[in-house]
Amino acid sequence: MNQKFDVLTDLIHSRRAIFPQNYKAGKIAPEILDAILENARWAPNHKKTEPWRFVLIENEALKELSEFLSNRYKLNTSTENFDPIKFKKAGEKPLQAAAVIAICIQRSPASHIPEWEETAALACAVQNIWLSCTALGIGSYWSSPDAIHHMKDFLRLSENESCLGLFFMGWSDYEAPVPNRKPLSEIVRRMG
Numbered sequence: 001m002n003q004k005f006d007v008l009t010d011l012i013h014s015r016r017a018i019f020p021q022n023y024k025a026g027k028i029a030p031e032i033l034d035a036i037l038e039n040a041r042w043a044p045n046h047k048k049t050e051p052w053r054f055v056l057i058e059n060e061a062l063k064e065l066s067e068f069l070s071n072r073y074k075l076n077t078s079t080e081n082f083d084p085i086k087f088k089k090a091g092e093k094p095l096q097a098a099a100v101i102a103i104c105i106q107r108s109p110a111s112h113i114p115e116w117e118e119t120a121a122l123a124c125a126v127q128n129i130w131l132s133c134t135a136l137g138i139g140s141y142w143s144s145p146d147a148i149h150h151m152k153d154f155l156r157l158s159e160n161e162s163c164l165g166l167f168f169m170g171w172s173d174y175e176a177p178v179p180n181r182k183p184l185s186e187i188v189r190r191m192g
């Protein structure tokens with residue numbers, strides 16, 4: 001093809017979900033975080049609504065997030081389903097991360113854009129973030145625990161904002177196993 005395509009293909013294929021237990025200690029410099037978020041806002045979006053909103057969680061706020069997620073796991077789980085390992089992990093993950101981006105969406109009350117289109121635009125922005133992390137050697141993944149539906153107060157979201165995930169990030173050289181992907185023959189039907 002050409003060099004740009006090869007670089008892009010390599011990045012897309014090597015992007016993996018890397019979990020916090022595989023992060024090394026060490027902060028991510030503010031200018032790096034800004035460069036990553038800058039890439040996010042170049043994602044495609046219908047009618048230029050730019051529906052993405054991000055809350056960058058670092059330092060002391062990661063400890064608060066750890067407590068919040070542990071408490072939420074307890075509140076959301078019945079006594080018979082309570083799993084002490086999951087409880088421990090919920091609280092541990094933010095403490096193992098250098099930063100967490102709360103992935104949020106802002107719906108304009110006047111918008112005629114269907115919600116799925118705004119969500120799709122947000123997901124494109126997250127892919128930009130994820131690929132940027134891959135290029136920089138930052139392990140990351142999109143987490144969507146039930147707790148995200150209860151984060152309005154914690155994240156100080158406004159009425160028309162909601163949280164669709166927590167994006168965990170930390171320096172990592174962990175090589176995650178490559179998952180299977182369906183072959184093109186299974187997912188593409190050709191017409192014409």
Ligand SMILES: Cc1cc2nc3c(=O)[nH]c(=O)nc-3n(C[C@H](O)[C@H](O)[C@H](O)COP(=O)(O)O)c2cc1C
Nearest residue numbers: 015016017018123141142143144145165176177179
């Ligand atoms: C919208 C979305 C939500 C996700 N939520 C979770 C999650 O809650 N927990 C988790 O372990 N992985 C979550 N993931 C990551 C996927 O598990 C991961 O992307 C998938 O296993 C494919 O692996 P890969 O990203 O390394 O190709 C999520 C991914 C997406 C796109």
